[in-house]
Amino acid sequence: MQIQTVKMVITGPFNSGKTAFVQSISEIDVVSTERAISTEAERIKSQTTVAMDFGRITVDDDLVLYLFGTPGQRRFDFMWEILSQGMLGFVVMVDSTRPETFREAKSILETFRAYAPTPYVVAANKQDLPDAWSVEDLRVALRLDPEIKMLPCVATDRESVKAVLLELLYSILEEMEEELYE
Amino acid sequence: MPSIVTPQGVVHYEAAGTGPPIILIHGWTQAWNTWRSTMETFQNQYRIYAPDLWGFGESEKEHYTVPHFIELIPQLMDALGIERVPIMGHSMGGTTALGVALKYPERVQKVAVVGSPVNGNSLSFFLKLAGRRSVASFMLAGKNAPMLRLFLKLWSPFVSRQNPKLFYEMTVKNAEGFTTESFFSSIDSLRRTNLTAELHNINVPVMAVYGLNDVIVNPNQIELFEKHLPHSTRVRIRDAGHFVMWDQPTEFNHAFRLFMSL
Numbered sequence: 001m002q003i004q005t006v007k008m009v010i011t012g013p014f015n016s017g018k019t020a021f022v023q024s025i026s027e028i029d030v031v032s033t034e035r036a037i038s039t040e041a042e043r044i045k046s047q048t049t050v051a052m053d054f055g056r057i058t059v060d061d062d063l064v065l066y067l068f069g070t071p072g073q074r075r076f077d078f079m080w081e082i083l084s085q086g087m088l089g090f091v092v093m094v095d096s097t098r099p100e101t102f103r104e105a106k107s108i109l110e111t112f113r114a115y116a117p118t119p120y121v122v123a124a125n126k127q128d129l130p131d132a133w134s135v136e137d138l139r140v141a142l143r144l145d146p147e148i149k150m151l152p153c154v155a156t157d158r159e160s161v162k163a164v165l166l167e168l169l170y171s172i173l174e175e176m177e178e179e180l181y182e
Numbered sequence: 183m184p185s186i187v188t189p190q191g192v193v194h195y196e197a198a199g200t201g202p203p204i205i206l207i208h209g210w211t212q213a214w215n216t217w218r219s220t221m222e223t224f225q226n227q228y229r230i231y232a233p234d235l236w237g238f239g240e241s242e243k244e245h246y247t248v249p250h251f252i253e254l255i256p257q258l259m260d261a262l263g264i265e266r267v268p269i270m271g272h273s274m275g276g277t278t279a280l281g282v283a284l285k286y287p288e289r290v291q292k293v294a295v296v297g298s299p300v301n302g303n304s305l306s307f308f309l310k311l312a313g314r315r316s317v318a319s320f321m322l323a324g325k326n327a328p329m330l331r332l333f334l335k336l337w338s339p340f341v342s343r344q345n346p347k348l349f350y351e352m353t354v355k356n357a358e359g360f361t362t363e364s365f366f367s368s369i370d371s372l373r374r375t376n377l378t379a380e381l382h383n384i385n386v387p388v389m390a391v392y393g394l395n396d397v398i399v400n401p402n403q404i405e406l407f408e409k410h411l412p413h414s415t416r417v418r419i420r421d422a423g424h425f426v427m428w429d430q431p432t433e434f435n436h437a438f439r440l441f442m443s444l
Contacts, residue, residue: 170307
């Protein structure tokens with residue numbers, strides 16, 4: 001039996017919650033490449049992804065969705081283009097509590113758009129924290145057009161992750177419709 | 183597997199039970215088996231007929247718009263020798279049932295809708311998108327339609343909190359029965375259907391059943407019955423989505439009994 005695979009990429013700045021997002025929904029233990037943080041400035045968490053997170057959702061015996069979480073740090077960005085190949089769409093995670101990372105999030109979004117003009121959604125993560133920026137404030141801060149889909153997200157909550165992935169699929173279908181009129 | 187032949191093509195249907203007849207009509211992407219548990223529950227009391235609409239299940243796949251479905255029902259009744267009958271429809275099947283009651287009032291004893299659009303505008307965003315050939319072709323492309331299945335898998339917990347697996351498995355199974363054409367043409371015609379202005383012309387008993395968590399058809403459609411058919415029976419079911427009969431079978435069966443007593 002031939003197994004069909006579909007691939008989606010989860011990207012975003014350092015510490016935005018990509019690994020948590022993939023871990024929440026993957027049915028296998030995520031194959032992650034976490035390493036201890038080596039730079040003093042980035043020691044806000046103990047470990048970070050250096051190659052990728054790899055998660056899997058089996059739809060049926062012959063159909064599998066793979067989620068690839070990218071490393072957040074710029075010095076591992078050689079992985080980004082490799083991971084973006086053949087993706088159906090991508091999610092840009094933003095840590096809603098850390099405005100100093102918003103510029104980086106926007107830059108990553110634009111980098112991935114340049115790799116492949118596939119549909120994407122922006123997930124405003126950590127909405128459960130008290131100092132999280134609202135989705136609308138984030139939209140203004142990131143200078144995102146109103147037609148770009150932004151969703152509130154709590155990456156540790158499976159239901160929230162499902163809602164983001166479903167919205168990404170909606171965007172993919174919408175793009176199919178738009179192509180008809182181009 | 184009984185079937186009848188009409189000028190528009192073969193109509194397959196399933197029948198069960200003995201007693202006064204009732205016709206049950208399935209919704210978009212589904213088939214007669216939507217009603218399997220309902221048929222099992224009520225076969226001691228009624229003769230229950232559940233056709234596959236054209237374009238779905240084992241029926242012919244050449245005519246598949248709501249106006250075609252409305253013509254299918256009296257033709258099925260003619261073939262079965264039924265003069266007048268209660269009709270219940272789920273989703274698109276309910277809109278069809280209302281259409282039959284409006285166009286052939288003499289054939290319909292009473293009518294019930296379950297999670298049905300009266301105004302096609304109440305369909306969720308995905309169903310509107312699915313009315314496009316390009317979207318349908320993409321979703322149904324490839325062996326066993328991987329994009330459709332991926333979508334259904336991610337969507338299923340939102341559609342049916344109680345039975346996501348049942349919704350997923352039934353829809354994937356019933357996908358064998360439709361084509362790209364019947365998939366998008368039927369839902370596109372449903373989206374363009376609006377019976378709001380005609381609703382008040384229905385003179386037989388009407389029941390409207392909606393699951394309050396329905397994410398496929400906006401359950402606010404029940405308000406149209408309240409407004410235009412104030413004498414209709416309206417049932418709002420909590421903790422149920424679009425597939426009320428699967429999500430809350432006890433409540434649904436209660437509504438079914440109430441309908442048959444109207």
